[in-house]
Amino acid sequence: MEYKEIMDSLKAGEYKPVYFLHGAEAYFMDSIADYIERHLLEESQKAFNQTVLYGRDLPSAQPLIDAARRYPMMAERQLIILREAQELKDLATLSKYVEQPMDSTVLVILHKHKRLDLRSGLAKALKKSPKVVLFESKKLYDNQIAGWIEQEVRRRGLLILPEAAELMAEYLGTDLSRIAGELEKLALNLPKGKTIDQAAIERYVGISREYNPFELQKALARGEREKVWRIVEYFRANPRTAPMQLVVASLYGFYSKLLKFLALRQMSERDLLQALGLRSTYFLREYREAARRYGRRDVERAIALLQEYDLKSKGVGFNSSAPGAQGELLRELVWKLLFVRHLV
Incomplete structure (x- = not known):
């Protein structure tokens, strides 16, 4: 099941006996578990019918299975949440419970930061049972x-x-x-x-609308030197607002897409949006403006500069920990990007 489908069924009051949530993105797993925790039981029922366990604290899966096989007290259902399931050494032994779960128990298992091996016996049992929701929470690009x-x-x-x-x-x-x-x-x-x-x-939110990597990117695309230097000096004076590596990553994404744009500029707007991963023609304007200033070789030089200065910002061949070093490094990088057409 997909995240939205799971949330819609929960909001409709439809609960399954087992939710096995695994994968790299914690947010979706936490959202599902938090919703169940807030809505399955009345506040008066939680003292005797809600249990939160942690995989690292359990000697085996047996205490979890025993708890899941209990009957609820003065309630239709009980809730058991297992957090840090990836730390439970014999997690695989849950397969027997999954095959015949208690209808009066809602067992929520959070297996974070990595996906379950879908070739394992546990995964096969989870996929086979109609009483189980198996959800892989993937990172967004x-x-x-x-x-x-x-x-x-x-x-x-x-x-x-x-x-x-x-x-x-x-x-x-x-x-x-x-x-x-x-x-x-x-x-x-x-x-x-x-x-x-x-x-x-x-x-x-506290993000400056004038002084941010997004505005720096636009100023470079348009060749607005004064604006570029205002932003750079702001970053140097307020290094926490835009760390060097954040700025480099942002600019690298822009120049990489610009290189692709130069190669595909004859495409229709719709195809360009898809190829560049953009959601609106609003953003194509920046690439069109930049394409009037930069050729393919200029953009390739810019990408090489960003790769070089990314390494320097991480201390490769440069003392990046010295006071003010990151700010000076940023100033040097941006100067070269501004005049990249004149670099040999």
Whole structure:
């Protein structure tokens, strides 16, 4: 089952005896488990019918199985949550319980940070049983984050400008739990139906709408030297707002897509959007502007520079830990990017 399908069934009050949640992305697993924990039982029922266990604390799976085979007390069901299931040494022995789970127990198993071996006996038992939800929680790709932000914003009764979603994605990365926390701030402070723009993000999330990697990328694409240097000097004075490696990663993504754009520019807009992983023609404007300034060799040099300075920022051939070193490194990199056409 997919995440949305699982959440829809839970909201409809449909619970299965076993939920086995595994994979690299903790956010979706936590969301499912938290919803069940909040809604399955009344508060008065939780003292005797809700148990949270941790894989690292259990000597074996037997205490978990024994707890799951208990009957609830003065309630229709009991809830057992096993966290850190990947730490339970004999997890495979759960296969016998999975084959015949108790209908009066809802057992939620969180197997985080890695997927279950789907060739194992346990996985086969989980897939075979109609009483089990087996869900693999996969990490989103970088180019999926802004779209996910838009979906989550709509779910909270708000709207968001595409460039504002991109700004959040660029700055907050792929940590969905962190992003969700920032979206909650916005939802608490903005009225239903409001459209989130860069000003709202600056006010409630703390990301500057003027001084961020996204704006630096646009200024470089347009050759706006004064703006480029204002942003760089802001980053140097406020290094925590835009660490060197965050800036390099952002620019690397931009120049990599620009190189692809130069090779595919004759395509239709629709095909270009798909090839570049963009969600709107709004973002194609930047690549068209940059393509008027940079040729293929310029972009290839820029990518090579970013790779070189990424290593330097990590201390390879450069003392990156010296006071102010990262800021000077950034200034040097951006100067070369601005004048990349003149580099030999």
